[in-house]
Amino acid sequence: MTDKLTPLREQIDAIDAQILDLLGRRARLAQEVGHVKAETNAPVFRPEREAQVLRAVADRNPGPLGAHEVQTIFREIMSACRALEKRVTVAYLGPSGTFSEQAVYQQFGSAIETLPCVSIDEVFRATEAGTADFGVVPVENSSEGAINRTLDLMLATTTVISGEVSIPVHHSLMTKTGSMDGVTVICAHSQALAQCQAWLNLHFPGIERRAVASNAEAAILASNDATVAAIASEMAGEQYRLGVVQAHIQDDPHNRTRFAVIGRLHTSPSGHDQTSLVLAAPNKAGAMYHLLAPLAKHGVSMTRFESRPARMGTWEYYFYVDLEGHRQDAAVAAALGELQAEAPFFKVLGSYPVSL
Structure with a gap:
């Protein structure tokens, strides 16, 4: 097997060297773009330009990697190159481990500064005050409809919408032990409780359900108290070291949430x-x-x-x-x-x- 793998690995190493060289060339060009932008005080993040790049990547993709995987790679490349100019700060409904945080990274990549906020109101305040360059707020869920607090705040905000993110929302029931033994309350954001209502009625109809500020807060509560179960993402479960009782308990298997990117940037047309x-x-x-x-x-x-x-x-x-x-x-x-x-x-x- 070694005789067969060695030449293949050598080819991969050679290609990796080429990729690294091309990444360096791309980064240097991005720095030049940054110098030009600085002369006119143009914004570092241009969502319409990045959307055009990601669509072109998907259209040109020859496989075997899927379009989503290729776009993920290029999103991180753009994020890293953008950070050479300036790391943008993005506010979201925290704490760490929420679906809002997941939406942040899907839109901006990982080379950013994040600002977790205690409420949607605080995301708007941080963005309006300039503490954050952008904010990411939930707008609507495919199962439960509009996020009314976001709509109400949109009415009076001085920010504008400069992007949107749609992500699949898969809820897991988790506890400190991975078991429901001794659990007296199930905590989650009110939207998550509503999205899992039928499943909870069928499996745990007698356990109290308590709405909290976010699913990540529920995960923190569960990590500190074995009598508390949390409904949250598996990412939050891993972060707060919870055991999964049951994964994918949302009533709609195609459950998605749409988020708006708010800020002070008025975007130009992208073509779609x-x-x-x-x-x-x-x-x-x-x-x-x-x-x-x-x-x-x-x-x-x-x-x-x-x-x-x-x-x-x-x-x-x-x-x-x-x-x-x-x-x-x-x-x-x-x-x-x-x-x-x-x-x-x-x-x-x-x-x-x-x-x-």
């Missing part, structure tokens, strides 16, 4: 973009029909429509809308102009690349 806005309808018959008519008129597709109470005691609502295309696209720009003229309240939350 989405625009998010919030608006109110005038209080008259047929208001919503007339309000949204410009979308049909200009051929702009609406991919999401969510309503939230205006909280003014008058049964009025704000409507959160996602549109295909960038606000600089001619059709989208024309539709937005007519929408703004008709709506009593109108705010573009951002135009950004669609999640890969």
